[in-house]
Amino acid sequence: EAGVAQSPRYKIIEKRQSVAFWCNPISGHATLYWYQQILGQGPKLLIQFQNNGVVDDSQLPKDRFSAERLKGVDSTLKIQPAKLEDSAVYLCASSSRWNQPQHFGDGTRLSIL
Amino acid sequence: DAKTTQPPSMDCAEGRAANLPCNHSTISGNEYVYWYRQIHSQGPQYIIHGLKNNETNEMASLIITEDRKSSTLILPHATLRDTAVYYCIVRDYNNAGNMLTFGGGTRLMVKP
Numbered sequence: 001e002a003g004v005a006q007s008p009r010y011k012i013i014e015k016r017q018s019v020a021f022w023c024n025p026i027s028g029h030a031t032l033y034w035y036q037q038i039l040g041q042g043p044k045l046l047i048q049f050q051n052n053g054v055v056d057d058s059q060l061p062k063d064r065f066s067a068e069r070l071k072g073v074d075s076t077l078k079i080q081p082a083k084l085e086d087s088a089v090y091l092c093a094s095s096s097r098w099n100q101p102q103h104f105g106d107g108t109r110l111s112i113l
Numbered sequence: 114d115a116k117t118t119q120p121p122s123m124d125c126a127e128g129r130a131a132n133l134p135c136n137h138s139t140i141s142g143n144e145y146v147y148w149y150r151q152i153h154s155q156g157p158q159y160i161i162h163g164l165k166n167n168e169t170n171e172m173a174s175l176i177i178t179e180d181r182k183s184s185t186l187i188l189p190h191a192t193l194r195d196t197a198v199y200y201c202i203v204r205d206y207n208n209a210g211n212m213l214t215f216g217g218g219t220r221l222m223v224k225p
Contacts, residue, residue, distance in 0.1 A: 004156070033213075042200060042215025043157065056212060091156050101147070102213065104156030 002026065004105035006092050012111045018080040021108045025073070025094030031055075033102060034067055034077050035091040043091055049075065050098060079110075087112045117201045122220040125195075131188040133219050135201030138182040143205050146177060147213070148186045150197040157200065157215075160186065191223045 005024040013019050025032050030051050035043035046065065047057040052072040060067065064083070069075040079086055089109050093102040118136040125131040137146065147162040161168055161175045163184075168175045174187040188195055198218040 042218055043213075044215070045212040048212065093156070101159040101162065102157075103159065106154070106156045 004092055004094055004103055006090075006105035006108055008108055009106070010109045010111075012113065013082055014113050015084055016081040018078065019082055019110060020079075021077045021090050021092075021110075023075045023077070023092030023105060025075070025092070026096075026103055029094035029096050029103075030072070031095045031098045031100075031102075032069055032075050033093040033095075034075070035093065035104075037089045037091055037107070039088070046077070048098075055098070082110075082112050084112050086110060117203060117216055119199075119201050119216065119219045121217060122222070124222050124224055125188075125191045127193060127223055127225050128190055131191040131195065131221060131223070133186040133188075133199050133201075133221065134183065135186070136183045137201070137203050140181050140203050141205070144203040146175065146181075146184050147202045147204055148173070148175065149200045149202065149215075150195075151200070151218070152194075152197045160199075191221075193223050193225065195221065196223045197221060 007022050032049045034046045036046050037043040046060045047067045048055040049069045052069050065079055067077045089107040091104055091107040093104040095102045145162050145164050148160040149157040151157045160172050161170055163175045163177055177184045198220050200215050200218040202213050
């Protein structure tokens with residue numbers, strides 16, 4: 001079974017620019033998650049989708065972050081405008097159902113100059 | 114979510130068993146214990162989970178104390194490739210919106 005695919009693998013932008021990350025979950029997985037992992041810390045959940053609906057976005061900084069999963073499959077996470085503190089690895093994960101183990105992609109490493 | 118406490122780091126000799134402890138003294142009845150690990154520059158990898166019975170799979174064994182206040186992840190024959198950060202997480206099985214909350218984990222170093 002193919003794993004969770006994320007792109008790009010690395011991204012470098014200047015502060016105040018915009019950036020988007022893409023995630024393709026494991027086929028058939030209804031639940032999709034975006035996490036932010038700052039260097040030296042554990043991942044922190046940003047948003048959880050069940051099919052194309054949002055289950056939890058309580059920790060998403062909505063003034064600058066947005067995410068969508070329009071057809072219930074692929075998802076994009078956008079930051080606009082980026083701040084220095086957004087430098088982190090952005091991880092996507094999926095699970096067949098919300099109460100099943102999550103499978104993670106290898107993430108996008110974002111550096112803000 | 115109940116909180117977990119793990120030692121920040123541990124060493125293990127290659128070929129020996131690695132026993133990683135986790136304290137979750139405030140765990141509630143609906144909360145499962147999950148273990149994930151994260152190898153450098155990769156995303157976290159699911160290892161095992163359990164409610165109250167001991168569990169074993171091809172990767173590891175999970176031993177949960179009878180009072181469920183602590184658990185131990187056992188890698189029976191550690192290899193250099195098992196060097197990673199290991200996260201112990203408790204999660205409510207019945208709450209769809211209940212998130213995985215990662216703490217600092219235990220950094221396991223397997224040495225030759």
